Amino acid sequence: MEIEKYLKGKKEQIDDFMNGYFSRPLKPAPLKSSIIYSLTAGGKRIRPVLCLASYEACGGLNSKDIIPYACALEFIHTYSLIHDDLPSMDNDDLRRGKPTNHKVFGEAVAILAGDALLTEAFYLLSSNPKSGAGISQESILRIISEAAYAAGACGMVGGQAQDILSENMEPDEGTLSFIHHKKTGALITVSVRMGGILADCQPDKLGSLSAYAENIGLGFQIIDDILDIEGDSQVIGKTAGSDEKKKKMTYPGLYGLENSKRKAEDVLRSAVESLKQFDEKADPLRAIAIYLLNRKN
Numbered sequence: 001m002e003i004e005k006y007l008k009g010k011k012e013q014i015d016d017f018m019n020g021y022f023s024r025p026l027k028p029a030p031l032k033s034s035i036i037y038s039l040t041a042g043g044k045r046i047r048p049v050l051c052l053a054s055y056e057a058c059g060g061l062n063s064k065d066i067i068p069y070a071c072a073l074e075f076i077h078t079y080s081l082i083h084d085d086l087p088s089m090d091n092d093d094l095r096r097g098k099p100t101n102h103k104v105f106g107e108a109v110a111i112l113a114g115d116a117l118l119t120e121a122f123y124l125l126s127s128n129p130k131s132g133a134g135i136s137q138e139s140i141l142r143i144i145s146e147a148a149y150a151a152g153a154c155g156m157v158g159g160q161a162q163d164i165l166s167e168n169m170e171p172d173e174g175t176l177s178f179i180h181h182k183k184t185g186a187l188i189t190v191s192v193r194m195g196g197i198l199a200d201c202q203p204d205k206l207g208s209l210s211a212y213a214e215n216i217g218l219g220f221q222i223i224d225d226i227l228d229i230e231g232d233s234q235v236i237g238k239t240a241g242s243d244e245k246k247k248k249m250t251y252p253g254l255y256g257l258e259n260s261k262r263k264a265e266d267v268l269r270s271a272v273e274s275l276k277q278f279d280e281k282a283d284p285l286r287a288i289a290i291y292l293l294n295r296k297n
Contacts, residue, residue, distance in 0.1 A: 159183025
């Protein structure tokens, strides 16, 4: 399938919703500007797209019905990027080819913009927008619970904490696996699962979606590690070589560059194989796995 065309179409739908959502008055103005700056700085919208694609794979009739829920994932992801870039965290100057949020708006406003996006995500998830999707309150509660778990201490936050604590440490397999599965994998997994839950997916298929998501989450982070070494700063939108400079624990640092490339190929191939019980409606998910393997940013 034409995955580039598919991703572009879904991204436009997601961007349209988010632009409309934050078109309403919001004070103070610098906080709104800070939020919009990071939300509109670019990005492929992979997490909300995965949510929409898994909804379709499980028989959801119109993925537009769940765009508000999918966009909540982008709010969470964007909050995490703003906070990750702070001087007290990764201290990055560039994100998606632009100055990081705190470089433009100051550290205090950047922190509050991240806080606002995280909180707004759960407001959006719990608002249960009217749609023709027939989504049950039980499903809404379930996705709220899973999103909170994935974003919190047992998921993304826990992974980020371990990532920082592991700087300058001798890399080891267990710690590296924890970081990658939590810091990056948890939110990707819940993005895929959320689409399945909202489509009332059967438990066996939801299990297959989870296996798919865990594999692409790991593959995504391994490719990220590789791009930090081989990527062009102008293309990847951030300073290449920053992981080595900060002595981060990475796949190439532990296994070497070539072995890391093979590992990325293996896990993304496994992701596709996880979807064998799905029909052609899951082709976008299959194509996304291949797309992630070949991405340059």
